[in-house]
């Protein structure tokens with residue numbers, strides 16, 4: 001279906017350029033060799049990429065391989081031509097040393113594909129944690145029409161009559177195993193029960209959080225994020241997404257029209273209401289910076305902490321993805337936030353309509369799972385951004401601070417929300433595992449477990465290791481959680497109330513490098529501070545004596561990454577992240593290849 005605007009499609013410069021027959025023929029002939037006709041390629045139909053993140057190495061996204069056929073149907077029905085291509089795999093549960101290392105690699109690869117091939121628009125298939133930010137960062141940089149198709153969560157897992165949620169069940173089973181309540185086989189079977197079907201984590205982990213925020217940003221069709229992977233609605237959504245991207249190309253509706261400052265503000269508010277992963281600030285800041293939008297941790301501190309928790313999903317609540325979807329999913333949450341006056345309703349979305357327009361007609365949700373703004377699960381549930389004499393910033397997710405933890409650490413009547421704790425410091429997860437059960441460490445109920453050298457440079461990649469559990473001796477006495485702090489990250493599926501994403505990290509001389517076991521640390525949530533209780537002189541002496549650690553790169557990419565990566569507070573991007581904005585518009589198309 002060629003339309004009057006076909007002439008402006010960038011794919012024309014590849015496939016229909018009579019002024020350079022040699023070049024045009026070269027571009028055409030190889031794309032014809034598997035059956036596409038010259039007529040199709042020269043008809044002026046938009047060429048739509050399907051950025052395929054699924055593979056056998058990426059089980060969370062693997063069903064996109066099948067869903068892509070419905071995307072293709074939608075594209076074809078609207079007169080487009082689909083071309084599917086692979087994205088570098090990013091599987092959170094598979095990739096060592098951490099999938100976070102590969103987010104920027106997948107981003108770079110996708111930018112090259114979107115920029116260097118004849119694509120007029122792209123469907124971004126997302127799912128596992130880093131696939132969403134990698135795809136959105138690339139779409140932002142290249143700024144061609146783009147739409148997110150989430151793969152959706154797995155079906156709800158069940159174990160012995162109780163819901164078993166992805167990741168969350170692992171952290172619980174670790175404790176049960178440590179307390180001697182379950183054996184190795186039961187551990188494996190319990191955890192495997194949380195993964196009953198295709199799809200990504202069924203908890204409000206990083207995957208469901210980031211896909212929900214992609215929808216809150218306006219980058220997917222309404223209702224897309226929460227549909228479980230195996231549901232037939234997932235196929236319908238794939239078809240509709242394929243149809244819609246063709247319209248977006250004709251309208252030239254680009255990421256820069258959608259991912260605006262207002263949209264990122266909406267996402268911060270949505271994240272708090274969802275009880276979303278503590279990884280979200282990192283990824284949303286990274287996406288915004290690649291879009292050229294001024295969006296920082298200050299926005300998370302300004303907009304998030306006073307927003308209530310509305311969604312009763314693990315790890316902050318009880319339910320899993322199927323219930324969240326049935327209750328109304330992201331549109332139901334956005335409706336609550338809009339009615340409460342907390343959203344920028346005019347923000348544009350992939351539908352070509354505003355958030356507010358999209359929400360017209362959204363029904364009252366199931367109130368057991370998605371609460372009314374006025375009667376939430378928890379008031380003031382967003383993220384608090386902390387700073388102090390040890391670091392410039394860190395994030396704590398308020399929605400996972402439960403009543404028991406609050407009573408134990410934050411309820412001193414003389415100093416509510418303030419606690420002094422003794423630090424026990426680990427050099428990384430190996431050191432933690434080696435030593436945590438050693439009674440000489442002196443871990444007790446007022447210990448702050450600290451882990452360092454786990455940031456973007458140190459690990460490398462910024463590992464999900466901060467949610468350390470107490471030693472077995474404490475767990476068997478009923479103390480299942482201790483406060484933790486680290487320059488690494490934490491799984492979005494963990495309910496550990498940790499101080500995370502500490503910036504700057506220890507490996508580049510951040511304050512955590514200067515800590516000693518036995519140091520006293522004051523956490524003051526009222527003033528958003530964490531301070532080491534030693535004199536400035538003592539701190540300065542320790543700084544002067546600090547020796548930069550020797551970092552060993554195991555792959556070429558690790559070396560490149562370590563040389564360029566920034567800190568968690570600014571999105572752990574390759575710096576300078578804002579050097580390449582809106583590249584086609586600002587730097588033009590690539591030269592011909594022959």
Ligand SMILES: CC(C)(O)[C@@H](O)C(=O)O
Nearest residue numbers: 092167205206491492493
């Ligand atoms: C559970 C995982 C793998 O750690 C991740 O998906 C997350 O939620 O952060």
